[in-house]
Amino acid sequence: MLLVILITATANVAAQGAPGMARAWTSSADGKYKLSKVDDASVMGSQESAGLDQWKLSMWEKSEQKQEIKGFGACVTDNIVAAFSRLSWRQRAEVLRELVGAAGLSFNLMRYTIAGSDLTNDTRRPTRTTTTAARSMLA
Numbered sequence: 859m860l861l862v863i864l865i866t867a868t869a870n871v872a873a874q875g876a877p878g879m880a881r882a883w884t885s886s887a888d889g890k891y892k893l894s895k896v897d898d899a900s901v902m903g904s905q906e907s908a909g910l911d912q913w914k915l916s917m918w919e920k921s922e923q924k925q926e927i928k929g930f931g932a933c934v935t936d937n938i939v940a941a942f943s944r945l946s947w948r949q950r951a952e953v954l955r956e957l958v959g960a961a962g963l964s965f966n967l968m969r970y971t972i973a974g975s976d977l978t979n980d981t982r983r984p985t986r987t988t989t990t991a992a993r994s995m996l997a
Contacts, residue, residue, distance in 0.1 A: 883953065885941045893941050893953065931967025932957065 884891045942950060956962040 885937070893945060893949070929966040930963070931965045931969065934968055934970045936971070 883893050883895055885893050942953070945953070957965050
């Protein structure tokens with residue numbers, strides 16, 4: 859079961875001259891993948907992928923109302939923080955450059971779920987309440 863997939867598609871397509879290619883990182887519950895780079899994630903119809911599912915994004919809004927997009931970003935869950943903390947400094951810098959760097963996705967929004975999320979691996983484990991970040995993985 860995949861817990862984390864970060865896909866970057868549009869920002870790097872023109873710069874790298876590879877239309878339809880995406881970048882992806884994945885982690886799995888069995889620990890086989892830990893924010894591992896997936897090299898063959900491809901946009902639907904652009905090429906055959908080596909054992910990976912192709913993906914397609916489509917939106918349909920029948921009211922034709924428009925909403926201005928202020929930016930793009932991602933949600934950071936507790937499992938992403940746990941996986942990220944296991945990376946070397948060099949790997950962390952690479953992931954951050956890909957997400958928020960000018961040569962990467964240029965994300966300008968990030969959301970961190972406070973308390974548990976639907977991706978929390980053990981929600982029944984007793985936890986201690988804290989008002990500081992001293993005991994958290996973010997400290």
